Structure formats: C-alpha cells, structure tokens
Amino acid sequence: MVIKLNKLIILLLCLCFSVNAAEVNKSLYRTPNTDNLLYLELNTGLIIIELNPLFAPKHVAQIKKLVRANFYHGLSFYRVIDGFVAQAGTSIDEDDGSENFKISDKSLQLKLEPWLSSIGNKTFTLVQSPDLFASQTGFIEGFGAAQSSGSLQTWLTHCPGVVGMSRNKEPNTATTDFYIVIGQAPRYLDRITTIFGRVILGMDIVQKINRGDKNNNGVFDYANNATVIKSMVIASDLPINKQYRVLIERTDTVAFKKKLHTRLVRPDNFFYRKPPQVLDVCQVPIMTILL
Numbered sequence: 001m002v003i004k005l006n007k008l009i010i011l012l013l014c015l016c017f018s019v020n021a022a023e024v025n026k027s028l029y030r031t032p033n034t035d036n037l038l039y040l041e042l043n044t045g046l047i048i049i050e051l052n053p054l055f056a057p058k059h060v061a062q063i064k065k066l067v068r069a070n071f072y073h074g075l076s077f078y079r080v081i082d083g084f085v086a087q088a089g090t091s092i093d094e095d096d097g098s099e100n101f102k103i104s105d106k107s108l109q110l111k112l113e114p115w116l117s118s119i120g121n122k123t124f125t126l127v128q129s130p131d132l133f134a135s136q137t138g139f140i141e142g143f144g145a146a147q148s149s150g151s152l153q154t155w156l157t158h159c160p161g162v163v164g165m166s167r168n169k170e171p172n173t174a175t176t177d178f179y180i181v182i183g184q185a186p187r188y189l190d191r192i193t194t195i196f197g198r199v200i201l202g203m204d205i206v207q208k209i210n211r212g213d214k215n216n217n218g219v220f221d222y223a224n225n226a227t228v229i230k231s232m233v234i235a236s237d238l239p240i241n242k243q244y245r246v247l248i249e250r251t252d253t254v255a256f257k258k259k260l261h262t263r264l265v266r267p268d269n270f271f272y273r274k275p276p277q278v279l280d281v282c283q284v285p286i287m288t289i290l291l
Contacts, residue, residue, distance in 0.1 A: 024289060028255050029247035030141070036060070037235035038067065038197065039244075042209070042227055047202035048235075048244065048288075049163055052143060054122065055156050056113045056196035059165050059174070063196060066176060067232045076226035077209050081218035083184060086209045087166055088229060089177030091219075108175040110165065114191035115155035123252035124154070127260060127281045133157075133187045137281035139251035143198060144281040146190065156195040158186045159282035161206070163197040180206055185282035200248060200288045245291040260284065 038049040053060040066072065072089070079087040122140050124147065129136035134146035137157065144157040156162065162181050167174040180199060199206060209227045212218035220226045235243050250256060264279045 024247060024291075026247065028250055028253055029287075029289060030250050032200075032246065032248055034235040034243060037244075037246075038063070039231075039233050039235060039238075040202075041230040041232070042205060043230060044208045044227070045202060045205035047205050048200050048246065049197045050142070050200045050248070051197040052156065052195070054119070054140075055116060055143075056165075056194050058110055059113060059194050059196040062108065062110060062176075063178070064234055067234055068237065071176065072229050072232045074228065076220075076228045078212070078220055078226050079218045080182075080209055080212045080220075080227075082182075082211045082214075084182065084186065084218070085179040086182050086206065086227075087177060087179040087218075089166070091177065109172060110174045110194070111172045112174075112191075113194045113196075115153040117153060119154050124151075125251050125256065125260070127284065128279050131281070133190060139256075139281070139284070139286070142200075142248050142251055142286045144284075146281070155191050157281055158189045158195065159198075160185060161199040161203055162195050163199065164189075164193045164195045167193060182206055182209070185280070187282070200286075201244075201246060201290065247289040247291065249287040251286065 032050050036051040036053065038051055040047040040049060051060045051063065075089055077086045077088040078091050079085075119140060124138045124140055124145065126136060126138045128138075131137040131146060135149040137144065137146045139145065140154070144159045144162075145154055146157050147154045158164070158181055160181050160183065164179055164181075165174040166177040166179050174194065178196075210220075210225060212220045212226070260279065263284060264277050266274060
C-alpha cells in the first residue's frame, strides 16, 4: 500500500515528461509561441515560464523589455516565504511603509490588469461551478481561470506555479519585481495583483530556491544567502538549436474533459471511500512534454 501511494503521489506531482516526438499524440498538445516563453536560469537549473499576453499585455511587454535589457541578470529572490511565494528583483516594489520609500522610475509603473471583459474566441473549459472564490472556474489554454456570473469578467487564478507582478500597497505601483507561487494556492490574491505567466517546466527547480528569514517576512538578512538569477532570456531571441522543444497539454479537447471528470469522480479503487465531487482548478496538473 505504501508503494502504491508513493507512486500515486509521484504521478500527481510530475508535470513534465521527456519523450520521443513519435510517441506523442500531437492533437492533444499545443506548441507554445516561443516569443512567449521565458527561460529563467538559476544555479540549480532551468525554469521555463509561459507568458500570457492575452490577460496581461502591458505586464508581458514590460517583462520582455526588461529581460531583453538584461535587467534581471545578477538579481536575486530576495523575499521567499515557504508555502507561499518566491519574490525576485530589486525589492523596489516592496513598500516598507516609510515616507522615504521611492520608486526610482515612475514611468515603469503598471496599472493592474485584473480581468478581461471578453476572452474572444478562446475556449473556457469548465472545471467547477460554483467555486469558493468565483461563480465558476476553468482553463483557458492551460491557465487556471475564473469567471463572474454571466461571464462578464474572466481572470487568472493564483495556482501553484503562476507568476505575477509584485507591487507596494497602492494598486497601480508594480514596476519590475515578480513572484512565483511556491505553496498552496493563495486564491485570495486573485485580481489583487496581476498574473502574467506560469511555470510550465522546472517547478522542482523553483522549490529549491532558498527560503528567507521567517522572522522578517521572508526577506533575507544577508543578500549572499538569496538564490541569484543567472540569466533570463526570451526563447525566440535564441538560435533555433538553443531553444527547448516543448508541447503543452491542450485544455480544450474531449480527452481533457474526460481527465477532469476522472479527477472529479475518482474511480480508482484506491479511493475506497469516495471524496465529495469537488474539483479545485488548482489541483489539475497540465502536462508539459519536453521533446
């Protein structure tokens, strides 16, 4: 029983597989736009982030501009709270509450992009209705999303692995710093900060980021203890032979809907006592295949 349980846990946590291209049913996967793939290199390994210009066009544009200017090279994850987020950058968006706190370049300040009034021709695949934080939740091209009643607003959800822009206390003060959710889903942050991407490969690397001082809100006392960013680059800026070939599970297929149903009803004999048929959008792994 212990062996079976361990295997189940491993399967649930494994989000990426390395396979031969001939073995893949490509109709169930999509090829992401390399202009929306961000390679984040740490001393412990590579993290690949898919950016989402549909929901956060201004934030994505700013991140790309900063990355292409090598802004993040040598900066660190200066605030890391176990079970919550890993935050990186200059700490410029971390308001200490003092009157002396200044944002060095106000031209970089971004307005929140908390939701869309229309998702156009994109497919919203329903997961749960109602949801604890919204009228309903679902997926749009692999991103967990939520909608208000009547689908008047659609926004991205704070699931593990999502990447958002940090800010200080005022809503429209995000500039350069970003965070990755490394713990349980802090859904109470939905629409409070702007999500602009999600980790599609390398969550094991994300979890190796050094944790900060528990007594100082996760901020490091000594900068040399923080995990340093070796490089950040947009995939399309690299030669083809330097780009990683990845496929991402489509969330608009019949097969994916069957997957959702299976996770909802839990037919496996392991579940000798069936849990309530409630499916959290943040508990559905989206597979990434590395070719």
